[in-house]
Amino acid sequence: MNSKLKNKITTELQLEIINFLHQEAYLLDSRKYKEWLNLLTDDLVYRMPLRETVEGVGANNIAEDSAFFEETKKSLTTRANRLYTKSAWVENPATRQRHFITNILVESTANPNEFKVRSYFLFKRSRGSSHTIEEMFGERNDIIRKVNDEYKIAERTIYPDQAVITTMNMSMFL
Amino acid sequence: MINKTLDEKAFHLLKEKMEQGLLPQWVITDPDIYELEIEKIYGYTWQFLGHETELKEPGSYITRWMVNDPILLVKNRNGEINAFLNSCTHRGTMLCTADRGNKKTFTCPYHGWSFNTDGDLVGIVAGNKVYGEEMCKAEWNLRKVPRVESYQGMIFGNLDVNAEPLEDYLGEMKWYFDILLGRSGGMEVKGLPQRWVAKANWKATAENFAADPYHVQTTHRSTVEMGISPEDPLYAGYGHQVVLENGHGINVITSKTGKARVPFQSMPESIWPLFEEHLSPKQLDIQSRVTVFVGGVFPNLSFVSPIHGTEGHLHNYLNFRMWRPLGPDKVEVWCWFMIDKAAPEEYKDAAYKGYLGSFGPSGTLEQDDTENWARIVEVSKGLMMRDKELNYNNVNNYLMGLGRVEPDENFPGPGVAYPTTYLDAIARSMHEHWLKYISKGLFVKEESK
Ligand code: FES
Ligand SMILES: [Fe+2]
Numbered sequence: 001m002n003s004k005l006k007n008k009i010t011t012e013l014q015l016e017i018i019n020f021l022h023q024e025a026y027l028l029d030s031r032k033y034k035e036w037l038n039l040l041t042d043d044l045v046y047r048m049p050l051r052e053t054v055e056g057v058g059a060n061n062i063a064e065d066s067a068f069f070e071e072t073k074k075s076l077t078t079r080a081n082r083l084y085t086k087s088a089w090v091e092n093p094a095t096r097q098r099h100f101i102t103n104i105l106v107e108s109t110a111n112p113n114e115f116k117v118r119s120y121f122l123f124k125r126s127r128g129s130s131h132t133i134e135e136m137f138g139e140r141n142d143i144i145r146k147v148n149d150e151y152k153i154a155e156r157t158i159y160p161d162q163a164v165i166t167t168m169n170m171s172m173f174l
Numbered sequence: 175m176i177n178k179t180l181d182e183k184a185f186h187l188l189k190e191k192m193e194q195g196l197l198p199q200w201v202i203t204d205p206d207i208y209e210l211e212i213e214k215i216y217g218y219t220w221q222f223l224g225h226e227t228e229l230k231e232p233g234s235y236i237t238r239w240m241v242n243d244p245i246l247l248v249k250n251r252n253g254e255i256n257a258f259l260n261s262c263t264h265r266g267t268m269l270c271t272a273d274r275g276n277k278k279t280f281t282c283p284y285h286g287w288s289f290n291t292d293g294d295l296v297g298i299v300a301g302n303k304v305y306g307e308e309m310c311k312a313e314w315n316l317r318k319v320p321r322v323e324s325y326q327g328m329i330f331g332n333l334d335v336n337a338e339p340l341e342d343y344l345g346e347m348k349w350y351f352d353i354l355l356g357r358s359g360g361m362e363v364k365g366l367p368q369r370w371v372a373k374a375n376w377k378a379t380a381e382n383f384a385a386d387p388y389h390v391q392t393t394h395r396s397t398v399e400m401g402i403s404p405e406d407p408l409y410a411g412y413g414h415q416v417v418l419e420n421g422h423g424i425n426v427i428t429s430k431t432g433k434a435r436v437p438f439q440s441m442p443e444s445i446w447p448l449f450e451e452h453l454s455p456k457q458l459d460i461q462s463r464v465t466v467f468v469g470g471v472f473p474n475l476s477f478v479s480p481i482h483g484t485e486g487h488l489h490n491y492l493n494f495r496m497w498r499p500l501g502p503d504k505v506e507v508w509c510w511f512m513i514d515k516a517a518p519e520e521y522k523d524a525a526y527k528g529y530l531g532s533f534g535p536s537g538t539l540e541q542d543d544t545e546n547w548a549r550i551v552e553v554s555k556g557l558m559m560r561d562k563e564l565n566y567n568n569v570n571n572y573l574m575g576l577g578r579v580e581p582d583e584n585f586p587g588p589g590v591a592y593p594t595t596y597l598d599a600i601a602r603s604m605h606e607h608w609l610k611y612i613s614k615g616l617f618v619k620e621e622s623k
Contacts, residue, residue, distance in 0.1 A: 050365070050366055052272075052273045052274070053272050053273045054272050054273065054274070054275055055270075055271075055277075063365055063366045065365035066364065066365025066366040066367075066368065068368065068535065069530060071484075071530075074485050074486070075484040075527070075531055078484045078538075079538060081400065082396050082399075082400055082538055085395075085399040085400060086399065087392075087398075087399055087542075088396040088538075089396075089545045090545045163273065164370060164371060165368075165370035165371070165535055166371050167535070168373060168545075169370070169372075169535050169540060169541040169545075171536075171541045
């Protein structure tokens with residue numbers, strides 16, 4: 001509890017982190033994946049478990065034994081680099097995508113350089129002349145680390161709200 | 175349905191075209207054909223419900239779909255797996271809406287009737303006061319799926335009580351299932367199947383897995399560009415395409431030399447001795463040479479057993495998927511990850527990552543597949559695709575290899591094995607079975623002539 005004061009979340013810090021997440025969303029939406037990879041620490045843990053429907057009030061409905069993503073920086077780099085090839089058809093012609101990041105909540109951790117950041121996401125995309133708008137939404141739990149005066153994502157867990165995904169595929173990063 | 179828009183004459187023209195190796199494109203997404211398929215194919219064929227390892231303890235249950243029928247699979251106290259229509263016998267409410275769980279009884283939220291793991295009605299709220307003593311509870315037990323049978327841990331259901339046994343239906347496929355699922359003593363499912371909705375027709379997705387290694391070099395060209403897959407445009411074509419009974423098929427992809435690219439698909443050496451124990455010499459020979467197995471069970475179950483990894487490592491896994499039709503141009507994909515029970519835990523974890531990196535909705539290979547499936551349905555509904563005479567040129571030509579490539583008599587496994595996977599032998603067989611089911615009873619006269 002002593003660390004509470006030491007790591008007080010100031011308005012300034014909060015604003016910096018909010019800006020950081022908005023900047024990240026901008027890079028993703030503009031398909032600047034290489035720049036996006038620079039926002040990730042080398043020891044990054046990036047996961048997205050499945051949501052499941054279970055009975056019971058307050059029961060855990062995250063299927064921790066099943067995932068959509070279970071990634072390291074290396075595997076994400078492979079995924080991102082593929083999107084720069086000519087023949088990643090899913091993104092050529094490219095989808096038009098927007099990440100709407102809201103409800104950002106910053107908390108301190110025992111490490112003065114690391115912050116627990118929760119945010120909501122709404123991802124929307126449009127493809128070709130299709131009338132269907134694809135979307136995904138949910139919550140992200142991040143650990144954001146300050147490295148040499150820059151913010152980096154050290155950990156991200158994405159919780160989708162849909163048990164059955166309604167985007168055709170998941171070529172996006174969330 | 176059939177009488178309204180698709181008359182007997184149309185079926186005869188369809189049959190004629192198909193005998194020439196031509197499939198009119200309009201049949202892919204035609205709404206009347208779709209209705210026929212649901213009734214005449216899905217009402218009579220064996221459909222995959224789940225794997226035995228998804229139901230671990232007594233009381234474990236999972237919910238599934240047979241197209242539009244909600245199904246509840248439950249393990250009872252004796253360890254037997256029952257499959258019920260997931261609908262209360264009182265007013266029909268869906269009984270259980272969870273994906274999985276464990277319970278002793280299932281209680282309906284509407285009026286509170288409850289059923290045990292054998293589907294018996296065991297509780298009626300204020301039963302005696304409302305219904306009196308004479309109500310016979312046994313008449314209100316959950317309705318069972320008419321036929322439920324399993325093979326190598328794979329549980330299938332059939333709505334047709336007179337259907338041939340599952341093992342007969344699988345036929346020659348059993349021999350390959352013994353390799354895929356039984357090589358080390360059994361597979362296990364990890365977690366829940368991934369589910370997503372794709373703009374696609376179930377026939378096209380099933381055909382993609384069962385019959386189409388030819389698409390690999392182009393659809394998945396990004397992996398060539400990335401240096402993950404070989405440059406040789408024939409790399410997915412080496413090996414055999416094997417046409418099996420009942421519309422099933424498998425591609426045994428090896429390599430240019432006919433040898434494995436990586437021994438035993440990179441499975442850990444610790445389990446190699448199990449292969450010898452569980453496989454016949456002929457099966458072992460195939461397992462020792464294969465790079466990728468990919469194929470399907472008619473009508474809508476597919477599988478792929480490749481070697482993959484996104485972190486530079488290579489691991490093998492088995493991916494089963496079921497294409498649940500939601501309409502002529504929509505499928506709900508169900509995608510299971512399976513791995514040898516006997517494999518070391520760290521191998522299982524690494525293989526799961528390899529799976530996520532390649533197949534499933536986030537898989538780098540799968541992403542580009544979905545794009546092509548969507549493009550097929552986007553174009554199939556037009557007027558120019560709908561020529562009643564069926565002789566317009568815009569047909570899906572699946573003539574490739576027809577009558578040109580002779581079967582390889584020396585192939586060790588059952589089925590008709592062609593010495594390349596770049597041909598449409600399985601696709602033709604699938605389409606023949608498709609026509610056989612949807613036109614049942616129609617060609618009887620001339621066949622008996
Ligand atoms: S509908 Fe289930 S108890 Fe009435
Ligand atoms: Fe593919």
